[in-house]
Amino acid sequence: DRFESFRLAAAGRDSAVFQRLIGAIGQATGLRFDPDEGELLLRIRPAAWQATGWEVLARLTPRPLSARAWRVCNLPGGLNATLAAAMVQAAGVRAGDRVCDAMCGSGTLLIERLLAGPAASALALDLNAKALACCRDNLQAAGLSDRVTLAQADACQLDLPEASFDLVLCNPPWGDAVGAHRHNQTLYPALLAELARITAPGGRLALLSHEIKLLQRLLDDTPHWRIQHSTRVFHGGHYPRFYLLERSPVLRRH
Template identity: 50%
Template sequence: MLDGSPTPVPGREDALDVAHWGPLEAVLDLRTAVAAFLVLHFDVPRPKSLTSGDHLQRIVDAMYASLRVGSSSSFRFEAAGSDSAVFGRLADLLAEATGLRYDEAAGELVLRVRRGVRPGPSGDPGWDVLVRVGSRPLSARRWRVADYPGAVNATIAAAMVRLGEVHPQDRVLNLMCGSGTLLVERLTAGPAAEAVGADVADDALSASSENLGAAALDARLVRADCAGPALVEAVGTGWDLLLADPPWGTLHGSHATNAEVHAGMLWAAHDAAAPGARFVVLTHEVKVMERCLRDADALWRVRSTTRVFAKGHHPRIYVLDRT
């Protein structure tokens, strides 16, 4: 259970502090968090002090707590100076206490060491040690058995689903479905009257089929161009919730053609959508999307935009209502 509301971490736009009590396993059910960490604060002037008895034991206890919800055989640091003698000594002590192997490049259990984010009683911020809960990021879904270049992050997909709302009577259409991430996250969030994924690429549809199967979910997959009139010919009309992650022009498509793709997608989605339908779109081509939306203002009304972080990029999630 969460104790109170999440609070922003000073200086970190991508992190929230959340008080938690109860089984730590419940943290693994968070759908829109990339990772969760146990946060330990130490009122010490430098990381060398972390090797002392009481401080070291707190870190060991947190590592064991993480191991109880996700087994790991190795650990690593994510910290400035992690190759120093101080961190080498800390690694040796933690390995001896936990029996885990220290693997500086590929350790499964992640420990972040950073300066504290809030000044302590002495005015010095001290140091924080963050121990990741589980051996994998929360965004690394177990159903993902087929990778696909440019696939949307599962936590962002879950946020898109939440923003688009989940209603069991919805007919759901995923345009440019890729490896099926949006379909899986939508059907995981709740039942739908019907769910269809459409993509022009056969390898994408194969990846979607594999991931849907691994998640034990059922959706119809259709080969169709999602930026033209062929979409309606392939999937029909009357869709209540539409989801799309159009190509950003890096791994798929090109920047030169993305304006045409986004404009065609908005028109095709409008033709396929039911009156009052919601359309949730993730795109890094923000200027292109804004221009296309101005040109298509008779088709879609912008309900909200949300800036997110994805692999060094800051794409936006657009929630649109069919006019």
């Protein structure tokens, strides 16, 4: 893609100095200045590595890497597609996987998984009918409608057989944009137990949450899940933790 416009992100962007800089950039590049929607984003800030001077950071693509053509519907608390893609790669893309997105929302995790490679089956679940409709729209835009079954269901009480899935994806409520911290005290333990029931031994759970202390305490106490990997990430002003969990084939004894 070629840039057709540019914008600046800088403190004092409206000053005379920056106005002259904007004019010079426009003249040199032939790009139109669009202060709100400019495709070439130039961030100018004081240099972090020396006492004086400035540094310029440029986004190399007209749209953010998280932008997706398939995203025709969004919801509060929706997941950044770049982070979702990274979670999918960390969990592993295996053609034989039976995949479940247990709280699908707008479908970001499941869509990124299916775009990354084939799966034996794919199920999208959410208790919220509006979320399912949003997920359905995005699946259609991604050309994946015929590969996914959607169902309205409570992820803590699923009418599904044990060991039904090899990979479960989940972005549960963090208690800010969606849900409440006090409700998560009962939601999270019930969720982890039910997802353990429907995950085959040796299967994986890729989970993202900002309820780090609560989740770590639950994982320390449960015999059902083993932490394979965890890392803090940045998402929308927060620093949640990504967990890749493995379903324990044999219950641990304390």
